[in-house]
Amino acid sequence: MSKHHVTTTINGEETEFLCETQETLLDVLRNTLNLTGSKEGCASGDCGACSVIADGTLVCSCLMLGVEAEGKTITTVEGIADGETLHPVQRQFLEHAALQCGFCTPGFIVATKALLDANPDPTEEEARYWLAGNLCRCTGYDKIIRAVMDAAAEMRGEARAA
């Protein structure tokens, strides 16, 4: 099977890879580039565990082909922290115990980052609807939503809500 050559930017670094036509960006990230932080929960766009930001837009990497990454700028969960310094969203998830098994967490971190980039001051309802594409089976979302609201407040420079 012949492969395509793709040049893209992932987490700030120019990256090249070869992929088969039918391979999704998620397959490429996980299997070719060893970026296994993006998870496969469904491969059908229904769980959000594979969330990445592509040219500023939150997408399910399982619904995007590897070849579509050509020329794009992709951020995965591995690119959210600044070196050893966690992003406020990551820190708030930890402090709020907003993860149990942690399998959905990469997707939620990426989706929350995209939310706060687009809307730094979401209401709880806006946060719940934005994150409705991310399934978590462990937490009942309570602590996730609290972490998101507190991360938003922190990033706006406000005192923590709780």
Place this chain on the structure above:
Amino acid sequence: MDDQVNVAEARKGFKWVGTSPVRPDGVPKVTGRAMYGADMKMPGTLVGKILRSPHAHARIVSIDTSRAAALPGVRAVITAADFPEQNFEYIGPERVAVNFWHVTRNIMAREKALYEGHAVAAVAAISDSVAAAACALIDVQYEVLPHVIDVDAAMAPDAPLLFADMITRGVEPAPTRPSNVSKRLEFKIGDLDTGFAAADVVIEHEFKTATVHQAYIEPHACSARIEADGQGEIWASSQGHFAVRALTAKLMGMPVGDLRVYPAEIGGGFGGKTVVYLEPVAAMLSKKSGFPVRLAMSREEVFRATGPTSGASMWVKIGVTKDGKLVAADGVFKFQAGAFPGSPVMNACLCAFAPYDIANARAVGYDVVCNRPKAAAYRAPGSPISAFAVESVLDMLAKKIGMDPLELRLKNAARIGTPTIFGPKHAHNGYPETVQALLDHPGYRAPLGKNQGRGAASGYWFNGGGESSATMQVNADGTVLVATGSPDIGGSRASMAIMAAETLGVDYKQVRAIVADTGSVGYTHVTGGSRVTFATGTAVVDATKTIIKDLCRRAAMIWDVDPEAVVWEDGHARPAGANAGAFPPLSLKDIAAKAAQTGGSITAAASVNAGGQAPGFSTQFCDVEVDPETGKVTILRFVAAQDVGRAIHPAYVEGQIQGGVVQGIGWALNEEYIYNARGLLDNPGFLDYRCPVASDLPMIEAVLVEVPNPAHPYGAKGVGEVNICPPMAAIANAIENAIGRRLTELPMSPPKVLAAIDGPDAGAGA
């Protein structure tokens, strides 16, 4: 966090128990570095793929793998013929008995495919695409047979039989004709006739629940490597790597000692990852090919081929006096086992009336096979199903006699000494306290708006104890390592570190908790049955106490005094009193620095078979609003009180409660397996199998009731499961309160609610 205020009381006297520090394994989980089942790639790994039955029920006439095996890039093709046959016998306690004749047929079909998605062959190849092409080249000849999906239909005398020789167990004399009923159970106390004769009001009703899946977000995945000498390693995401080792070794016919299993991080299990599906297949593919093999399920495979929990058909009848005394209860619980015997119907029978003091009661259960995937454990397996029926009838009775439903429960609450239908008397309190907590909750009396209703319900779960092991090491710099054999699904490393730090009197951050592989720590039973904080926690505290003794002995050597002259206090060895001498206290670091001179490495191991676990009790109420146009039910408020013994890490305890409640909300309102006329699953994906999402829900208020368990060093009780028992009935009761119609069939999805609004009241007795 403001919602931790309710545990402040318990925190008194403890430094770490009752606090909620960040988990030791947290950072890799928010940065994407944590390694789950599918994230491991050994050098030279092949891709495994399983070919599955497209039929609900079919005889396998022949399997020809020759064309697949000849495809370039294919390294191995296997079928059931590669696995040794197993004896037909039920092993282990009846509640969880295993029959390996069934297990080996579930991982790879032999004579027949018994459900759509049943594995029939597997390949290992150099890539996904080659593996898929190879599966397509395997020629399986099927003779399609009539199938049966529904439990009542499977019990009908003319039902298609899954096993031509299945004679119902538990019936005297044994039936002469085979059927799909694997087992009948009966548990009884008192005299039903006398009991019902004393009742002023008796209500009986039938109920149905749908098959629902645990729906962990991580699909099953593993890697296996079996060497030419027969020894091997497995890296797997599971609720118990010791169980994976035992089951895989048995199914492969290899000695347990030849297999080492490493615990990957696990992306949720809820009971569904206590059994094996992939590990023996990956191991056999590796053995046959000589290469490591990675096997991961798609979401569709998870739905079609792994254990959901049983759907059920039930009948419950309860009698009460007009002043609210429950005098008799009777129930029949018919459970789908799926393709092989072993539904959780026994639990359903035992838990059904357990929260209550009812002198005359009976529960009859049927374990029934049908052409669905074999049921696996799901959070308090069985109990939520019978609770839906029992707690609905209690609500009808309360309404009929004009009593508050929580007051009815409080009046009849089981306490220490209350008899049960399963023999031993209740040995713990905790139930009435959960009811009282809700009666005292301001929300319980808050006014409701139009189309809104409030409902309450309770639940019971045994909780587990059993075998657990822990080892502890004090490192050269005074840091401490705690290794256990319990996979961490919900923050248990944090609780283990908390208990170790508390016992040792050192900083939480000084202790690192890890999950060790089967070669590095003693046997530990699965993370399930709400047993880890209780049983593994006890092992951790035992190991810590041994370490403390050893540290005192070493301090005595350093000071040249008797070991009895040394005490351990606040993380330091100190002279026991003025007579013991005037030595400055020694810290862990001080003693660790002299380890070589005092006997070498400072380590201890502890193994327990923990008994004395206390059961879980939960009582919950919720407010709902029903849209009369669409039948959609919106949850406005949910309050869940649970007796947790003592919360070791309150935030993760709350998380267990919130997560269990939301799974219950999904079970109540949306989730169900939908089959078509050919017995094929129509909704094997998250789009059509609708789990709750963030926008469906309010915050879930967890009320931690703490009635400590004296059998645990810090009073802990299992907290993981009982929270899923009450929601279905609480929501049904709230819907009834809102629309005056009783729904008795799950899920209470919009079409059913709308039909109830438009039709006659199903709950004629209410």
